[in-house]
Amino acid sequence: MDFSTFNHAQPAEAAAVLRPCVDITRWVEEIVALRPFASRNELIEFAGRAANPWTAEEIDGALAHHPRIGERAAGNSAEAGMSRKEQSGVVRSPEVQAALEAGNRAYEEKFDRVFLIRAAGRSAEEILEQLQKRLHNSPDEEIAVVAQQLREIAVLRLEGAIEA
Numbered sequence: 001m002d003f004s005t006f007n008h009a010q011p012a013e014a015a016a017v018l019r020p021c022v023d024i025t026r027w028v029e030e031i032v033a034l035r036p037f038a039s040r041n042e043l044i045e046f047a048g049r050a051a052n053p054w055t056a057e058e059i060d061g062a063l064a065h066h067p068r069i070g071e072r073a074a075g076n077s078a079e080a081g082m083s084r085k086e087q088s089g090v091v092r093s094p095e096v097q098a099a100l101e102a103g104n105r106a107y108e109e110k111f112d113r114v115f116l117i118r119a120a121g122r123s124a125e126e127i128l129e130q131l132q133k134r135l136h137n138s139p140d141e142e143i144a145v146v147a148q149q150l151r152e153i154a155v156l157r158l159e160g161a162i163e164a
Contacts, residue, residue, distance in 0.1 A: 002163045003043070007036040017161050022154035023065055024058045027051055040164050047158050051151040056143055059150060063114050069127055070100035092124035100124070103131040110135060111142055118152040 001009070001017050009017075011032050018028045030050045037043040054062075070092065092100065107115040115131055122130075134142060 003040045021157035068104045096124045
């Protein structure tokens with residue numbers, strides 16, 4: 001959607017553009033309510049600020065829509081399409097894929113949530129390295145990292161959803 005159309009869209013239509021970026025109702029509603037923005041850049045900057053902080057409950061709710069890293073998102077939703085695009089550049093060998101699967105299991109056992117990382121622009125090896133590193137975090141340290149990764153994903157998706 002172009003920026004001007006987003007700025008003047010009905011609230012439900014604007015929310016439908018935002019929700020696939022991250023399914024956190026408070027974030028969506030804050031952005032929709034503040035329209036119109038003076039510029040696309042102002043919108044993107046506000047979206048980043050509105051995403052900080054998110055509660056653990058908001059994060060866990062949003063993660064319910066995210067596939068495991070290394071797995072293809074199922075379905076035809078806008079969010080699934082974004083996820084597939086973000087992970088499409090992550091080429092992995094069978095060894096790295098097996099290590100990601102094992103790391104995902106260990107992460108979920110320790111933190112009781114799916115491992116989340118901004119995959120866009122990262123190699124499979126870098127993602128695996130971060131996964132293994134983050135397994136050493138405490139739950140409090142990890143929720144802060146997850147929140148930051150989710151913010152990065154949301155803003156990148158918003159940048160892709162709103163054309164200049």
